[in-house]
Amino acid sequence: MAVKDVARSFRHSVWLGWKVDANWTDPLLFAIYSVIRPIAGMLIVIFLFLVGSQVGENTDPNYLSYVFVGNTFFILVAQIMLSMGWVIHEDREHYEVLKCIYISPASLYVYLLGRAFSTALMALISVAISLLFGVAVLQMPIDIFLINYAALGLSLIIGLVAISSFGLILASVALLTARHGAGMVGEAVAGIFYLFCGVLFPVSALPPWAQVVSKVLPLTYWMKAVRASMFGVGPAEILNDIAVLAAYTGVFYIVSLGVLRLADYLARDKGLIDITTEY
Amino acid sequence: MENSVETRNVSRIFKSGRNGGSARIVKALDEVNLKIRTGELFGLLGPNGAGKTTLIKILCTLLLPSSGSAFVRGHDVVKEANSVRRKINMVTGGETPGYGILTVSENLWFFSQLYGIRGDVAKPRVKELLETVGLEDQTKTRMNRLSSGMKQRLNVARGFINDPEVLFLDEPTLGLDVLSAKHIRGYIRNWVNTQPEKTVLLTTHYMAEADELCDRVGIIHEGRVVACDKPSSLKAMVKDKTVFQFDVAGGGDYTKLKTIKGVVGLSWTHRIESDTSTLKLVLSDQGVASEIESALKISGSRILSISTPEPTLEDVFIHLVGKGLE
Amino acid sequence: MGGAREPSWVIWDTVLPMLTLSAYIYVYRVMNAPPEFTGFVVVGGAMIAFWLNVLWNMAAQLYWEKETGNLEPFLIAPISRMAMLLGMAIGGIFNTTLRALGILLVGVLAFHVEFLMGDPFAAVVVFALTMAALYSLGMVFASVFLMYGREAWHTSHLLQEPIYFLSGFYFPVKFLPFWLQVAASLIPVTFGLDAVRKILIQGAGFADVSLHIAVLSIFTVVLLLAAKWTLRFMEDMGRREGRLTLRWQ
Numbered sequence A: 001m002a003v004k005d006v007a008r009s010f011r012h013s014v015w016l017g018w019k020v021d022a023n024w025t026d027p028l029l030f031a032i033y034s035v036i037r038p039i040a041g042m043l044i045v046i047f048l049f050l051v052g053s054q055v056g057e058n059t060d061p062n063y064l065s066y067v068f069v070g071n072t073f074f075i076l077v078a079q080i081m082l083s084m085g086w087v088i089h090e091d092r093e094h095y096e097v098l099k100c101i102y103i104s105p106a107s108l109y110v111y112l113l114g115r116a117f118s119t120a121l122m123a124l125i126s127v128a129i130s131l132l133f134g135v136a137v138l139q140m141p142i143d144i145f146l147i148n149y150a151a152l153g154l155s156l157i158i159g160l161v162a163i164s165s166f167g168l169i170l171a172s173v174a175l176l177t178a179r180h181g182a183g184m185v186g187e188a189v190a191g192i193f194y195l196f197c198g199v200l201f202p203v204s205a206l207p208p209w210a211q212v213v214s215k216v217l218p219l220t221y222w223m224k225a226v227r228a229s230m231f232g233v234g235p236a237e238i239l240n241d242i243a244v245l246a247a248y249t250g251v252f253y254i255v256s257l258g259v260l261r262l263a264d265y266l267a268r269d270k271g272l273i274d275i276t277t278e279y
Numbered sequence B: 001m002e003n004s005v006e007t008r009n010v011s012r013i014f015k016s017g018r019n020g021g022s023a024r025i026v027k028a029l030d031e032v033n034l035k036i037r038t039g040e041l042f043g044l045l046g047p048n049g050a051g052k053t054t055l056i057k058i059l060c061t062l063l064l065p066s067s068g069s070a071f072v073r074g075h076d077v078v079k080e081a082n083s084v085r086r087k088i089n090m091v092t093g094g095e096t097p098g099y100g101i102l103t104v105s106e107n108l109w110f111f112s113q114l115y116g117i118r119g120d121v122a123k124p125r126v127k128e129l130l131e132t133v134g135l136e137d138q139t140k141t142r143m144n145r146l147s148s149g150m151k152q153r154l155n156v157a158r159g160f161i162n163d164p165e166v167l168f169l170d171e172p173t174l175g176l177d178v179l180s181a182k183h184i185r186g187y188i189r190n191w192v193n194t195q196p197e198k199t200v201l202l203t204t205h206y207m208a209e210a211d212e213l214c215d216r217v218g219i220i221h222e223g224r225v226v227a228c229d230k231p232s233s234l235k236a237m238v239k240d241k242t243v244f245q246f247d248v249a250g251g252g253d254y255t256k257l258k259t260i261k262g263v264v265g266l267s268w269t270h271r272i273e274s275d276t277s278t279l280k281l282v283l284s285d286q287g288v289a290s291e292i293e294s295a296l297k298i299s300g301s302r303i304l305s306i307s308t309p310e311p312t313l314e315d316v317f318i319h320l321v322g323k324g325l326e
Numbered sequence C: 001m002g003g004a005r006e007p008s009w010v011i012w013d014t015v016l017p018m019l020t021l022s023a024y025i026y027v028y029r030v031m032n033a034p035p036e037f038t039g040f041v042v043v044g045g046a047m048i049a050f051w052l053n054v055l056w057n058m059a060a061q062l063y064w065e066k067e068t069g070n071l072e073p074f075l076i077a078p079i080s081r082m083a084m085l086l087g088m089a090i091g092g093i094f095n096t097t098l099r100a101l102g103i104l105l106v107g108v109l110a111f112h113v114e115f116l117m118g119d120p121f122a123a124v125v126v127f128a129l130t131m132a133a134l135y136s137l138g139m140v141f142a143s144v145f146l147m148y149g150r151e152a153w154h155t156s157h158l159l160q161e162p163i164y165f166l167s168g169f170y171f172p173v174k175f176l177p178f179w180l181q182v183a184a185s186l187i188p189v190t191f192g193l194d195a196v197r198k199i200l201i202q203g204a205g206f207a208d209v210s211l212h213i214a215v216l217s218i219f220t221v222v223l224l225l226a227a228k229w230t231l232r233f234m235e236d237m238g239r240r241e242g243r244l245t246l247r248w249q
Helices: A003-022 A027-055 A062-094 A098-102 A108-136 A149-176 A182-196 A208-216 A218-230 A235-270 B052-059 B081-085 B104-114 B119-132 B148-160 B178-194 B207-213 B231-236 B255-259 B288-298 B313-321 C009-015 C017-030 C036-059 C061-067 C071-076 C081-111 C120-147 C150-158 C161-166 C178-184 C188-202 C207-241
Strands: B003-016 B024-037 B041-045 B067-072 B088-092 B166-170 B199-204 B216-221 B224-229 B242-249 B263-271 B276-283 B303-307
Touching (some): A027 A108, A027 C036, A027 C150, A027 C161, A062 A098, A062 A149, A062 A182, A062 A218, A098 A108, A098 B104, A108 A149, A149 A235, A182 C017, B024 B199, B024 B216, B041 B178, B041 B207, B052 B088, B052 B166, B104 B119, B104 B148, B148 B166, B148 B178, B178 B199, B178 B207, B207 B313, B216 B231, B216 B313, B224 B313, B255 B263, B255 B288, B276 B288, C009 C017, C017 C036, C036 C061, C036 C081, C036 C120, C036 C188, C081 C120, C120 C188, C120 C207, C161 C178, C188 C207
Parallel strands (some): B041 B216, B088 B166, B166 B199
Antiparallel strands (some): B003 B024, B003 B067, B242 B276, B242 B303, B263 B276
16 A cells, blocks of 8 residues: 555544544533543542552652552553544444445555544543643642653653554454443453553562563553653663563564454454444 | 456355354355446346345455455455455445534545545545535535435445446435435436446346346346346346236235246235235236136135236346245 | 343453452552551442443433434333333343442452441441432433433543542542532432441441431432433423434434
8 A cells, every 4th residue: 555545544544533532512521521531530549649648658759650650641541442442333333434444445454543543642632631730730749851751752652552552452353243342342451451560559569470461561661661751760771661662562563463454354254344233 | 348347156155143042054145157347337136135235245345255256347356355445435225324423525525535535636526426416505514414315315425436446336225215316326327328437236126226227137036146138138038928917906915826827926015005916927828817817806806907017127037036026 | 131141241340340440459558558448449349330330321321222223212102211211220230239249259359358247237228229319310311311412421431530539439538628528428429338338348337327328318319300300301402402313423
């Protein structure tokens, strides 16, 4: 497929994602929604810390920043996971356009990436709002002059590739079945990352068997790299985490392409592209 | 290229049944061989469940055949799916794909971009197509605000957005009002007439539509193509047979008439509003008609009229299959 | 029926919600909070099952019926809208109760949560009143869904995290600032959750939760009346504005 065809499909998929996901109400209500949701999610973990520090013995103030940064950037994971399985389900069953997209020369892979990118952009806005709220209102000890922006940017880019790869696997599953609920599966997978990837607590707090799981998930290293970038940790340490992140991301990316290809074949073989299941 | 669409022994089997139930195997297509010439408007006629939609899905690369091979514009639909997709489009009647939250023009615009159509070409084409289907006043209306007929017209417009080389129309006028359906048929016919390199495969169970529009018609029954020729040639198949039409009062089950020797095929329809039935019989010779008349009188049916209409494609179907298109 | 035909809910609705709950439990453990806070999170997680059932199965029920084209037959039938919604909810309550019990069981097995169980009669009364109040609230939401589609859908999403925060699903409400406690007291699930925690974790008796029972009773009556009124009002408005069968907004 020519590069400009890919770019065009991608661009219009992003446009479509924005239109479908953001255009459901007037701008003011959408703005309120975009602000309240991430802040409410953040306040839950902030208060978990505050309550824990009042009743518990560990009152390390750095842990609050740890929790804050982890939970804030996790918004990207949750939103993209949820949306990528849901896109297939919605397009197939609600809008009945999946088959129209399928029979066009546009690549399904590029289309899904475009929709994921659209979600990522909206999620990044939520992340920015949360960070702003945390620093300005909750007085989080984040010094914007200490942030290693280059490392943060690189971590985010590689991390988004990793997250999208998992999202592609979810979309592939959604191509084959609606039984388990497209959104539910996405939430479940996001839940696995939430627990095992050091989002709210160091992975060393997990039992040994769970730590093994953490070590093979790329998002564990993503969390470490993002946190380190936000708190201005030295480049050598961040680069190590970014390198491992990149390596694991590469593996999962290749796996996701294979899974999508297989799902595409199976969906066409079983005639699933245009089914309606009423799920 | 002589043939735009070609199938070679295409079969498709579906297995259904799970959760403890016994598996059911359905042979939706059974060694279908078809050649559709470039520039042809080809009709595929058959009742519901005959395999028309299954065949279209295979040719559109949505479904893989269980065996056999199929080619669109020389490209294998399985191995060269992307090449096929550049040259085709499909419209399924009775469906209204589209994003409710987008406007009419935004929906068409999005689909144009999936085909990589440049903006300066896409914009006037969107405008022209909306005028063609009578939606030029609804350009800025969100799709979820359209009536079902309007959504279907938008669906038809979507089918032409990329000016495909091969267009698959799966019962495109299903659910449209009479005037809209007539208008769409006229547009399709004109589209093929004025562009000899375009090809259309149209499936329908409306005999009159196939008769009016198609250069050639294939009749499909239980997954097999039982006949394929020009409408006039197909009708000539029943030339040596006689087609009789009986209009009777009331309704009933006339299946027993099939047991009369000389009855090749039978179909009937009952009109509730007038409580009358029209029986169409394909007979081996005229003499059988009097036996039919006697049988109806004996069973208590009051015959209102008897006529010998010109053979139609339905009569051809009855002749080939033994019953009508229920 | 849906639960019986699709048994995979056992995994999705019990084990997988524990993933997020486990993360919060580990936060408390890292901070060396007393073990009863693990119990708080587990009980909160079990109650979330009901809150989500109210939001997505009760409130969104009419939305899903509309989108699948099944709403018209319901609306033209001579049946009470409240009875219809309640009937749809009862099946959901059964599955949700199993889900909640599953979460409690996983909490006991995986995290060794200890339940003291105070007065069982009080537990049953509190549970019944909480469900009555919650599902009445769900009917009020359902009426909004009747009129609005995607906006109501997103609003339901909006009512997840803020309610988890305000109603003390993961920590006792008493740790919130006073003005937030006042806001929380307007949500029935706050009282239900607090009473259930007192009974299950702190071994409270009927007298200890009598205030909760009184408040929940008032909530139930008020919300039932509100549901009756809003369902009628929204349906009339939907009919006037042609939104009752508007799909995929």
